[in-house]
Amino acid sequence: xxxxxxxxxxxxxxxxxxxxxxxxxxDAFVDHSAFGIAVIxxxxxxxxxxxxxxxxxxxxxxxxxxKLGKPNLFFGIxxxxxxxxxxxxxxxxxxxxxxxxxxxxxxxxxxxLASVVYSHKVKxxxxxxxxxxxxxxxxxxxxxxFDFVDNKVRRSVLFDAKADLIAHGxxxxxxxxxxxxxxxxxxxxxxxxxxxxSYNSREKPENTIEMPSFEEVSAESFEGKKKFNEAFRLxxxxxxxxxxxxxxxxxxxxxxxxNPNVLPFTEKELDEIYELPYTRKAHPSYKEEIPxxxxxxxxxxxxxxxxxxxxxxxxxxxxGRTIQxxxxxxxxxxxxxxxxxxxFKGIINDLSGPSANMYGLGCKGKLCxxxxxxxxxxxNLEVEGKKLIELYKEIKKMPGIKRVFIRSGIRLDLAxxxxxxxxxxxxxxxxxxxxxxxxxxxxxxxxxxNKSNKKELLQFLEEFAELNxxxxxxxxxxxxxxxxxxxxxxxxxxxxVDFMIQHKMFIKQTQLFxxxxxxxxxxxxxxxxxxxxxxxxxxxxxxxxxxxxxxxLHFMDYGFEDxxxxxxxxxxxxxxxxxIQKIKEGLKSKKx
Numbered sequence: 001x002x003x004x005x006x007x008x009x010x011x012x013x014x015x016x017x018x019x020x021x022x023x024x025x026x027d028a029f030v031d032h033s034a035f036g037i038a039v040i041x042x043x044x045x046x047x048x049x050x051x052x053x054x055x056x057x058x059x060x061x062x063x064x065x066x067k068l069g070k071p072n073l074f075f076g077i078x079x080x081x082x083x084x085x086x087x088x089x090x091x092x093x094x095x096x097x098x099x100x101x102x103x104x105x106x107x108x109x110x111x112x113l114a115s116v117v118y119s120h121k122v123k124x125x126x127x128x129x130x131x132x133x134x135x136x137x138x139x140x141x142x143x144x145x146f147d148f149v150d151n152k153v154r155r156s157v158l159f160d161a162k163a164d165l166i167a168h169g170x171x172x173x174x175x176x177x178x179x180x181x182x183x184x185x186x187x188x189x190x191x192x193x194x195x196x197x198s199y200n201s202r203e204k205p206e207n208t209i210e211m212p213s214f215e216e217v218s219a220e221s222f223e224g225k226k227k228f229n230e231a232f233r234l235x236x237x238x239x240x241x242x243x244x245x246x247x248x249x250x251x252x253x254x255x256x257x258x259n260p261n262v263l264p265f266t267e268k269e270l271d272e273i274y275e276l277p278y279t280r281k282a283h284p285s286y287k288e289e290i291p292x293x294x295x296x297x298x299x300x301x302x303x304x305x306x307x308x309x310x311x312x313x314x315x316x317x318x319x320g321r322t323i324q325x326x327x328x329x330x331x332x333x334x335x336x337x338x339x340x341x342x343x344f345k346g347i348i349n350d351l352s353g354p355s356a357n358m359y360g361l362g363c364k365g366k367l368c369x370x371x372x373x374x375x376x377x378x379x380n381l382e383v384e385g386k387k388l389i390e391l392y393k394e395i396k397k398m399p400g401i402k403r404v405f406i407r408s409g410i411r412l413d414l415a416x417x418x419x420x421x422x423x424x425x426x427x428x429x430x431x432x433x434x435x436x437x438x439x440x441x442x443x444x445x446x447x448x449x450n451k452s453n454k455k456e457l458l459q460f461l462e463e464f465a466e467l468n469x470x471x472x473x474x475x476x477x478x479x480x481x482x483x484x485x486x487x488x489x490x491x492x493x494x495x496x497v498d499f500m501i502q503h504k505m506f507i508k509q510t511q512l513f514x515x516x517x518x519x520x521x522x523x524x525x526x527x528x529x530x531x532x533x534x535x536x537x538x539x540x541x542x543x544x545x546x547x548x549x550x551x552x553l554h555f556m557d558y559g560f561e562d563x564x565x566x567x568x569x570x571x572x573x574x575x576x577x578x579x580i581q582k583i584k585e586g587l588k589s590k591k592x
Contacts, residue, residue: 001277004031004041005052006285008068020049021179022071024118026087026110027080027101028286029055031279034296036081036135042276043172049073049179055283056102056109059117065125073182075122076175077163078135079114081292083516085149088112091484091512092546093149100295103288112149115141119161130188131163132178139168140314142198142258143235143249144214145517146228146526153218153228153526156249156256158200164188166198169261169318170304172273195241196262201255204248208257209234213250225527232523232531239317264305264322271330274301280341298341299350299407300334302326302391306354307363307372307381308411310439311450312485312513312521315354321372325360328391332398339400346402348395357410357421360387373413374450383414385421392424404428409435409480412460413452419463426467430475435509436460437480441499442492445485448524448537454499461503478509483549484540485513486524490571493552497568500555501579510553512546555580 005011006029011019021044025037032038041051050072057064080087080101087110090096098105111117115137122131141157158166165188167174174196181191192199204210211234212227219227231249238244244260265273280297282290303325306316331351338344353359363372364380372378395404406429415422425434440446441454457479464477483493500506515522523531528539540546548570551563568577 001279003279003283004029004038004045005068006055006283011050011052011068014050016050018050018070018072019052019068020044020072020183021051021074021076022054022068023051023076023078024054024057024065024122025078025080026056026084026114026118027292028103028109028290029053029283030290030293031281031283032293032296033274033276033278033301034081034299035292037078038278039273039276040076040134040171040175042278043176043273044179046272046276047176047179049183053283057118057121059111059121062121062125065118065121070126070129073179074130074132074164075126076132076134076167077115077118077122077138077161078133079137080110080135083137083140084110084114085112085147086514086516089149091148091514092543098291100291103286103290105291113137113157113160115157115163116161119163123162130165130182131161132165132167132175133157133161133163134167134171134175136314136318138166139318140517142166142168143211143231143247143256143518144217144251146515146522147517148515148522148525153214155214155218155251156198156200158198158256159251159254164199165191167196168198168258169196169320170265171196171262172265173262173269192257193259195259198256198258200251201257202253204255205246205257208246208248209238211235211247211249215250215252225529226534229523229527229529229531229534232518232520235317235518236520236531239320241320261320264320265324267325267327270304270324270326274326275330275333280337296350298338298344298348299352300331300338300348301353302331302351303353303359306358307361308355308358309371309374309450311448311524312482312516312519314516314519317518319354322363323358323361325387328387328394331391332394335395335398335401346400348401348404350405350407351391351395352406352408355411355414356406356408357385357388357414357418357425359385359391361385371450373411374446374452377413377417383417385418389421389424392429396428403431405431407435409437411452412436412438413456416456416459416463422463423467426464426473426475427471432474433476433478434464435478435480439480439482440485440488440492440496442488442495445488445492448487448530449482449485449521479505479507480509480511481507481553482511482513483553484546486521486528486537486539488540488549489538490545490548490552490567493549494568494571494573494576497552497555497576498579501576501583506556508554508557510550512550556583 548567554560
């Protein structure tokens with residue numbers, strides 16, 4: 001299979017004297033379906049367009065943006081698989097010390113707001129060439145949004161970048177429609193009725209919902225924050241591609257117009273995307289390893305979409321809440337491709353999705369905005385997971401396959417409705433540890449997170465313990481917890497610490513809450529109110545309290561003890577200090 005060109009020499013080797021589309025990315029180029037830029041490139045190629053990649057250009061050098069010449073149709077720009085500020089900064093706003101989407105994890109190869117920076121350089125290099133933004137950063141920043149690094153509400157990335165369009169959400173269909181239209185000499189103006197498109201305009205189209213303006217939502221006042229929440233609700237309740245309306249948000253004298261999301265992909269469409277001829281390797285021009293590839297090298301994406309609707313997750317607003325699953329036949333084809341790989345040892349590392357146990361599930365009724373799983377599973381939700389069990393069994397019996405592991409997390413509340421699936425998973429598909437993401441156990445916090453409650457977590461732990469007894473194993477559950485989420489104070493963190501002590505959960509998989517654009521949790525963080533009710537919420541905003549909350553999750557780890565002690569003394573939880581001290585003394589005795 002031929003490489004996607006990263007130089008004019010490579011393009012000429014493929015018989016292309018010029019390129020129809022040039023894609024620019026903040027990530028190193030890996031030709032694998034887990035990397036959005038590779039998917040867009042291969043989809044365009046399949047539809048007859050010549051495509052080239054400029055990966056991680058030096059934004060200080062104009063010649064980096066000219067290395068492939070001027071495209072016949074347009075430049076497509078993405079910050080990469082992550083929002084560039086999430087990639088560049090920790091939740092405490094410190095520069096990260098590595099970037100796994102760069103060669104050898106080197107930092108400094110992508111600018112902040114890469115979509116904006118790259119767009120400006122392209123405009124400087126080639127005036128008049130259409131610029132289409134896409135990917136996570138452009139999608140979540142297409143409306144006025146809160147930026148956690150700048151600690152302010154920024155206007156739409158479309159206006160800052162001065163780009164022509166944003167292809168928001170999953171852009172495969174949209175980008176092909178754009179390419180065909182421009183090839184037929186249509187103008188950007190002709191594209192403004194496409195689904196999955198955002199653009200700027202002096203006028204509002206008919207049948208449009210007007211959101212609070214940038215000026216209203218960025219006002220640093222109580223009313224401004226209420227307007228911010230109102231805007232969030234309109235985005236949230238119009239994200240369904242079937243019923244969503246066109247949204248308009250005024251920025252000074254112009255409007256950001258956002259059309260409804262693209263329709264969910266059919267099984268056939270999804271199969272076609274994942275069966276494209278990816279090399280599954282970094283481009284051969286790289287001499288150093290791209291660490292992000294290692295985590296997915298022998299893994300397979302089996303579905304898109306998530307109906308979990310966790311408040312801190314933007315994925316349902318990008319991929320949608322409808323589960324879009326590949327066929328078993330298509331997944332088996334990908335296994336056959338993996339088997340041909342030089343370093344493959346017979347182990348599939350993961351059959352993954354946003355939540356591993358949602359494959360093949362759906363809604364028996366009409367998609368609505370009720371919570372599908374929290375606080376209880378909706379009666380219209382298909383929950384059994386029989387198709388997923390069938391998939392696991394089919395892959396497991398393929399010649400040359402020794403083991404099939406599930407390393408991505410599962411929804412524990414959903415798994416409680418899937419006893420057959422949980423049994424199959426436990427027996428054959430975990431290597432001693434199973435990842436789950438309860439995130440917290442305080443009812444006050446899990447309600448705001450829209451996550452399962454402590455009762456369901458305890459029930460899951462009991463069922464897992466029963467499976468250990470049944471199969472004479474000593475497997476472990478690895479829970480994932482978040483500190484400093486809106487609604488969480490030191491008292492709620494102490495409640496979590498007490499739970500961890502009771503259940504001997506001394507863990508390292510933790511996350512300090514990051515307010516990423518366009519999530520419900522970020523609206524809570526910025527406005528200090530529930531975005532759906534405007535009820536006031538406590539939010540940990542100081543550097544000191546965030547550090548203290550995070551230290552409580554690591555109360556047994558070297559380097560965190562002092563801050564954990566300070567936090568517990570501050571809220572007068574001497575009882576927990578005593579419990580922690582007893583555990584440490586017990587461990588010392590064991591070592592002796």
